[in-house]
Amino acid sequence: MDAQPENQIVRAVIDAISEQRLPAGAKLGEQVLSDLFDCNRANVRRALASLAAQHVVELRPNRGAFVVAPSAQEAREVFQARRAIERTIARQAIGRVTDADIAYLRANISAETEARTLRDKPAELRTSQRFHMYLAQLSGNRILERFLAELTMRSTLILGMYSAEGHSCARCDDHRGIVDALIARDEELLLRLAEEHLRNLEAELNFDISTTSAGGLKDQLLGPKPSSDKPVTRL
Amino acid sequence: MDAQPENQIVRAVIDAISEQRLPAGAKLGEQVLSDLFDCNRANVRRALASLAAQHVVELRPNRGAFVVAPSAQEAREVFQARRAIERTIARQAIGRVTDADIAYLRANISAETEARTLRDKPAELRTSQRFHMYLAQLSGNRILERFLAELTMRSTLILGMYSAEGHSCARCDDHRGIVDALIARDEELLLRLAEEHLRNLEAELNFDISTTSAGGLKDQLLGPKPSSDKPVTRL
DNA sequence: GCCGCCAGCATTGTTAACAATAATTGTTAA
DNA sequence: TTAACAATTATTGTTAACAATGCTGGCGGC
Incomplete structure (x- = not known):
């Protein structure tokens, strides 16, 4: 298959969103991602550019990448x-x-x-x-x-x-x-x-509420594994 | 508007394809693009990643980016x-x-x-x-x-x-x-x-023919301006 | 004369260091 | 206590150098 690190990241993010581990508005920091998938930031940036092109994340200049929050x-x-x-x-x-x-x-x-x-x-x-x-x-x-x-x-x-x-x-x-x-x-x-x-x-939608919760990015991306080696990096 | 160099490149490529200046199979070299839009290669690579995510270009590893040729x-x-x-x-x-x-x-x-x-x-x-x-x-x-x-x-x-x-x-x-x-x-x-x-x-389509012509990338991307300062880089 | 091989070249891929910007924290004064 | 300001920290953005890979052209062998 396609084991390019950038596509790995893209798939992981999409999967995480699809299972509601990654909520709308969550920040995807470059450092965090490059640590999680142990690759350099260049790959992370390519992945984020791909996700942005598909309107999965929003790229705010000098701020970073955030999961889109549909209105x-x-x-x-x-x-x-x-x-x-x-x-x-x-x-x-x-x-x-x-x-x-x-x-x-x-x-x-x-x-x-x-x-x-x-x-x-x-x-x-x-x-x-x-x-x-x-x-x-x-x-x-x-x-x-x-x-x-x-x-x-x-x-x-x-x-x-x-x-x-x-x-x-x-x-x-x-x-x-x-x-x-x-x-x-x-x-x-x-x-x-x-x-x-x-x-x-x-x-069934109710537009009065709008939850934008946040949690540990690692668990959200990789799923709730029982044992975790590192303390969760903050969102 | 959005004058980010990467989006500029993305738009230019899409416009060029829309007006058939860029044919299917054309190669988009990083050096050429960074020269044309005078920006660093990092921006070019982001742009190409975006275009690849939209299936406008195909990214062949160690080969470069090519305009897709639909079957x-x-x-x-x-x-x-x-x-x-x-x-x-x-x-x-x-x-x-x-x-x-x-x-x-x-x-x-x-x-x-x-x-x-x-x-x-x-x-x-x-x-x-x-x-x-x-x-x-x-x-x-x-x-x-x-x-x-x-x-x-x-x-x-x-x-x-x-x-x-x-x-x-x-x-x-x-x-x-x-x-x-x-x-x-x-x-x-x-x-x-x-x-x-x-x-x-x-x-009206005829699938027996399939033209993949090639020309100068600069004219293709920026339109056929009358005077051109540099000799056209090869495709 | 044609085919394969090898060296040189061009292009892409990777990495690290540095600069710029935004967020955070701590401090001070009203 | 709160609000504004300043310094610190963290994060993103940029750039350049280096490595790796694929392509090209010339050479010799068949």
């Missing part, structure tokens, strides 16, 4: 964009889905349900996002897949900021219905369910 | 993505378009027609892209606008590679019809015309 307006735009893109993805998926795919999607939904009952938030977020991204892969359109990856990541950020009760993408029932429509090859139903699902998600 | 498959994906995104943009535009916007769009179409009759390819490409991007702005969705900017740029690259007769986005008649449907607020007609327009564009 309510941006949140609406994200979900509108998702409806546009996932609509096409769903249509394409109808003609390409196989039995093996269905089996995978069902297993994934089960995992999501289990994660939710276990209150395992990261696993729940991961499986839910995986559902959408698997369909995107199925569509065979790598550009739409890439766009959706950015949008689902940003959705997670938005849910972390504006979601009171952590439903996340929790409506497994919606996912189940979508899979059923896929099997039935019922395009009209599928498109309706997909759109409804996204509207449901959006409807 | 036939990628071309199809680009146009499919455009249909998905511009569909939503068109719908949004219906509810937001003003008389002033219509006037602008009409003027832009005239300019496009004129550029075509004058065989001014860069102007033709610029106005045509502007038509699509103006609608995107009109939609009020900055995310879709950004996605479409990437897609139109890539479309230009694709047209440069696979278009025998340079129609570019030349079907002004299509644009005219779209504006008319916008005025009439006829959603059904508008969506049909927008989709047809993109399908027409795609249908």
Whole structure:
């Protein structure tokens, strides 16, 4: 695979945001990152430039890199964009889905349900996002897949900021219905369910609250490992 | 505005590709760029990292940065993505378009027609892209606008590679019809015309040919100024 | 005469030191 | 006690030198 340190950093940051370990507004210091991934600052800066180009972080001159904090307006735009893109993805998926795919999607939904009952938030977020991204892969359109990856990541950020009760993408029932429509090859139903699902998600947002918590960057990035050699560097 | 040298480079490269001054496969050397924009290599590298993150250039290790050369498959994906995104943009535009916007769009179409009759390819490409991007702005969705900017740029690259007769986005008649449907607020007609327009564009591609010409990077990036102080660096 | 090899050159990648800017802390006076 | 100011510290930004890699052209062998 691609073991370039810069891509490693990019993936780690995106994964961390996707599992809500890295909250909106968190600062990504160059020194901290170069220590964590033991590479020089040049690589860190390249990684941050990439993330900035994808609007994952914001680069404030002489201040550093911060995880973006989407506004309510941006949140609406994200979900509108998702409806546009996932609509096409769903249509394409109808003609390409196989039995093996269905089996995978069902297993994934089960995992999501289990994660939710276990209150395992990261696993729940991961499986839910995986559902959408698997369909995107199925569509065979790598550009739409890439766009959706950015949008689902940003959705997670938005849910972390504006979601009171952590439903996340929790409506497994919606996912189940979508899979059923896929099997039935019922395009009209599928498109309706997909759109409804996204509207449901959006409807659960509450723009009055906006949490921008902060914690140890190392745990956020690398996950909550049991033993930690160094005291956590401050955010 | 944002006069950071790295963003300057990014914009210059994107503009150059949009007007087909920079062809697919062109190499972007660090030394050349740092000379052209008189900045240090660090800024150049940041710019190239940004462009790579947007899949505008490809970063080959120890080789340098090259403008991407979309395959036939990628071309199809680009146009499919455009249909998905511009569909939503068109719908949004219906509810937001003003008389002033219509006037602008009409003027832009005239300019496009004129550029075509004058065989001014860069102007033709610029106005045509502007038509699509103006609608995107009109939609009020900055995310879709950004996605479409990437897609139109890539479309230009694709047209440069696979278009025998340079129609570019030349079907002004299509644009005219779209504006008319916008005025009439006829959603059904508008969506049909927008989709047809993109399908027409795609249908004109010829994947048997694939031109990857090369020239002087300075003229390509900064435009063909009449007098040039230095002999052109090699590609 | 054609192909492979080797040296020199150009370009990219890495690192470290230094400068500039912002944040923090401590001090002093009202 | 608080507010403003000054000094310190930490972080980012810039630059240059060096290392490593890939490319080019000339040479000799087949």
